Amino acid sequence: MSExxxxxxxxxxxPGPLMELxxxxxxxxxxxxxxxxxxxxxxxxxxxEWIKKVGHEMLSSEQVDGVWHIKVRKAK
Amino acid sequence: MRILVVGGGTAxxxxxxxxxxxxxxxxxxxxxxxxxxxxxxxxxxxPGLLYVAFGHMTPDQLYRDEASLLEPNIDFHxxxxxxxxxxxxxxxxxxxxxxxxxxxxxxxxxxxxxEETPGLNEGAEFFYTEASAVKMFKRxxxxxxxxxxxxxxxxxxxxxxxxxxxxMLHDYFTARGIRDKVQLKYHYPIGRIxxxxxxxxxxxxxxxxxxxxxxxxxNIKEVDVKNKILxxxxxxxxxYDLLIVIPAHRGMEVLxxxxxxxxxxxxxxxxxxxxxxxxxxxxxxDTTNLPVSKTGSAAxxxxxxxxxxxxxxxxxxxxxxxxxxxxxxxxxxxxDRATYAMFNYQNPPDLKPPSKPMHWxxxxxxxxxxxxxxxxx
Ligand SMILES: Cc1cc2nc3c(=O)[nH]c(=O)nc-3n(C[C@H](O)[C@H](O)[C@H](O)COP(=O)(O)OP(=O)(O)OC[C@H]3O[C@@H](n4cnc5c(N)ncnc54)[C@H](O)[C@@H]3O)c2cc1C
Numbered sequence: 001m002s003e004x005x006x007x008x009x010x011x012x013x014x015p016g017p018l019m020e021l022x023x024x025x026x027x028x029x030x031x032x033x034x035x036x037x038x039x040x041x042x043x044x045x046x047x048x049e050w051i052k053k054v055g056h057e058m059l060s061s062e063q064v065d066g067v068w069h070i071k072v073r074k075a076k
Numbered sequence: 077m078r079i080l081v082v083g084g085g086t087a088x089x090x091x092x093x094x095x096x097x098x099x100x101x102x103x104x105x106x107x108x109x110x111x112x113x114x115x116x117x118x119x120x121x122x123p124g125l126l127y128v129a130f131g132h133m134t135p136d137q138l139y140r141d142e143a144s145l146l147e148p149n150i151d152f153h154x155x156x157x158x159x160x161x162x163x164x165x166x167x168x169x170x171x172x173x174x175x176x177x178x179x180x181x182x183x184x185x186x187x188x189x190x191e192e193t194p195g196l197n198e199g200a201e202f203f204y205t206e207a208s209a210v211k212m213f214k215r216x217x218x219x220x221x222x223x224x225x226x227x228x229x230x231x232x233x234x235x236x237x238x239x240x241x242x243x244m245l246h247d248y249f250t251a252r253g254i255r256d257k258v259q260l261k262y263h264y265p266i267g268r269i270x271x272x273x274x275x276x277x278x279x280x281x282x283x284x285x286x287x288x289x290x291x292x293x294x295n296i297k298e299v300d301v302k303n304k305i306l307x308x309x310x311x312x313x314x315x316y317d318l319l320i321v322i323p324a325h326r327g328m329e330v331l332x333x334x335x336x337x338x339x340x341x342x343x344x345x346x347x348x349x350x351x352x353x354x355x356x357x358x359x360x361x362d363t364t365n366l367p368v369s370k371t372g373s374a375a376x377x378x379x380x381x382x383x384x385x386x387x388x389x390x391x392x393x394x395x396x397x398x399x400x401x402x403x404x405x406x407x408x409x410x411x412d413r414a415t416y417a418m419f420n421y422q423n424p425p426d427l428k429p430p431s432k433p434m435h436w437x438x439x440x441x442x443x444x445x446x447x448x449x450x451x452x453x
Contacts, residue, residue: 011401014272015230018265054293
């Protein structure tokens, strides 16, 4: 298993956390894991929604000091 | 002190000119040398490509000679870098030259990579290069009706272009008197029709008003050229008669080859604009990995900040300010109206209602750009 990589998308409005995640996921290999940092409260809904629709895997999500830490794995 | 700027586009030209003006005395005294290396002797105003794709501008109107835009104390060469040797503070060029530097600025931009998506080059029209924009205009001219599908790859420069192209398609087919024969369908990668929430909220009823159908959570996977079907990563399909795509982008190949950054995007500190892990290498414009829109506007504000900081490093040994994430984007809203979005790391974009004066301002900016890259605006 490759090590978890961090995507720092805090305090961004454009392209925004989900677009950042999509970019990284596209270039990744199956099994790669990412921890996305986001201060956008929308991320907690739109990231799981996309992950589910496209068929990747949500690992966890938690909020620490106002920052969402969302962990995902590329599954296909 | 040898300052080397690589890339003569929006960001590199502004950095070089701004530095040249701030360091006139130092360059005259021979204490500082500013060198600019680029891959072309011409500078293109890329936003004009959208107008070329609709027949409102011709390609020759988009170019100026790079040398004519530069301050005289800049040593300019058209000689692209083929190797970055950061451990030796050195770059090598296609012309076989070696350039040593004390401070390096990388501003090599980004490029679309349609060849990475099966069927895209064969099946789709683009407008992100001169040749593709001219070809798209010719396709639009001969189009007599049917389903026009627009889709967007990730990441791409100019995040506002997908929305603008819909208004322009509506206006174009209306002007030709065939709007009733054309269906327009817009596809976007995330769960709303634009990544900036305020733009999505504003554009939704506007799209409904002009009859644009939308589908979200649609990431381009491949094109079945024979059957004219666009397929998504999310396992949906859409048939088309004319397919217009903003393809995914990468940074320049040489950066990937020399391991400066995955995808050609260089890891960059979001405030100082220094390349991560290097204290004498800076990155500006599209080629940073910053979570900031890849726009001429971001490139401009980053370049101004960086030039001021490098000049201060030369003069007082320390930088003076941070890049605050500022971006200002015009948004063409159809019907000769436009609006804009302005934001930074802390403040989300606020959107004003589109107006005609804003559209005229955008048209004037198409000319004012040349003053802006000279560093005069
Ligand atoms: C259709 C379209 C519409 C757009 N609309 C807008 C808009 O409305 N508003 C906005 O703000 N932005 C817009 N943009 C985006 C904007 O043009 C870019 O974000 C901006 O040009 C980025 O500046 P840059 O300096 O990073 O890269 P560029 O301006 O692309 O410059 C890169 C430079 O690097 C040089 N180079 C490349 N490789 C090498 C090498 N190996 N060695 C040396 N030099 C090299 C190139 O020759 C070029 O001069 C649009 C872009 C397109 C395509």
